[in-house]
Amino acid sequence: MPAIRNRMGSKYSFALRKLALLGAIDDYIAVSSRELGNILEMSQQSASKRILELLDEKYIVRDLGARRQRIRITPKGVEELKKEYNEYRRIFELTDQITIHGTVASGMGEGGYYICQEGYMKQFEEALGFTPFQGTLNVVIDPEDISKLDIVRSSAGCMINGFTCDERSFGNVIAYKAKIRNKDCAIVVPERSHYMDTIEIICQFHLRHTLNLEDGDRVDVRISL
């Protein structure tokens, strides 16, 4: 009985990674099966087969022109690569905390409004050990640090349950304990959310006043995992 492989075969990941290094994430790249074969240290025939397999698994899409095929990695393929990337990060970067660098910004008020709901506040107190100041500090994450959020989200955090109030429904949010300039705080993120370039920080104190922060000031947020 052959093993059932749920995970991406490591041979696929190798080919996909090399394609990514050629720039196939951002754009279509022209690469012949012979060239790919050289890169993967295998024959033209095997490289051609590998491409067909990757197409079959929907990790890449192809534009098979008359002379030269053009290949691009799909979002699904990028997702797979990120999984492996995050494993390496866990190996080499993680201790038990992670630091996100960013810049203080004026929030759109959105987050603050949600967070101040009575239904959340009680849970925050229980989970974090402090009653948050009524409002959030917004920090725009440095572009290079945005992917660190993937690692944070892959850790447990404190689940804060959603609720319904006045015919509005509020979803689950997750709080991760953190420190900003040595003050205890927490970052809060919606359980279901997409790409984010800003984190919202809650704290017992009014951080802007306590730490004398203004828009544009640089801060490091050290998150416990």
Next chain:
Amino acid sequence: MPAIRNRMGSKYSFALRKLALLGAIDDYIAVSSRELGNILEMSQQSASKRILELLDEKYIVRDLGARRQRIRITPKGVEELKKEYNEYRRIFELTDQITIHGTVASGMGEGGYYICQEGYMKQFEEALGFTPFQGTLNVVIDPEDISKLDIVRSSAGCMINGFTCDERSFGNVIAYKAKIRNKDCAIVVPERSHYMDTIEIICQFHLRHTLNLEDGDRVDVRISL
């Protein structure tokens, strides 16, 4: 004719990575071939064979106790994993610059002494377009950012040739153009060097005065690749 594989087989890297995630980099870990088989989604027999192969390649060492083997990844194995990690970093982190975070520190004077040698100075001017101030600014790198130096070193940089003067020999150093608080500068590292937790920065100006820096101040050094 079978392909000659110089690179680590991707099947080895997969097993090695999973062992690393179990903590086999820092210490010996107890893991049976059956457990490893479950993790790698293969049979106990195949996992056992994989272990023998990794031993043969000297990626791991083993302490085969009476009841349970204990496995640890060798420096050579860690090196292989880092290569893959750096490929992923190139895919997901690199644009054309990298930012290293750190803290201003008092140098031991060492670097400054070397850098000020006439033999280096002329080359700096040619390679960087400015005559460095006679001295370096030392920045202690945040622990989590130390591995970023691997990536910097894997890029070209400006080679500054060594020379001999007064019976002392000065080795090659590599300069990487950078910016600190928006001022043009460069970091300089010896061509042959080991682990470093401090970078030395040269600049046209006296950075401590110009940027009003004191020991302990936090700075971001943005290095061009």
Next chain:
DNA sequence: ATTACTAGTAGACGAGTAA
């Protein structure tokens, strides 16, 4: 319980070649 041998088989690979 371990680890790891042998044997048999499925699948990965390259050579030849068509389109």
Next chain:
DNA sequence: TTTACTCGTCTACTAGTAA
């Protein structure tokens, strides 16, 4: 030139089993 088929070989796997 491309891409990708068929086919033979050889590797890599699992099952059975020994130690």
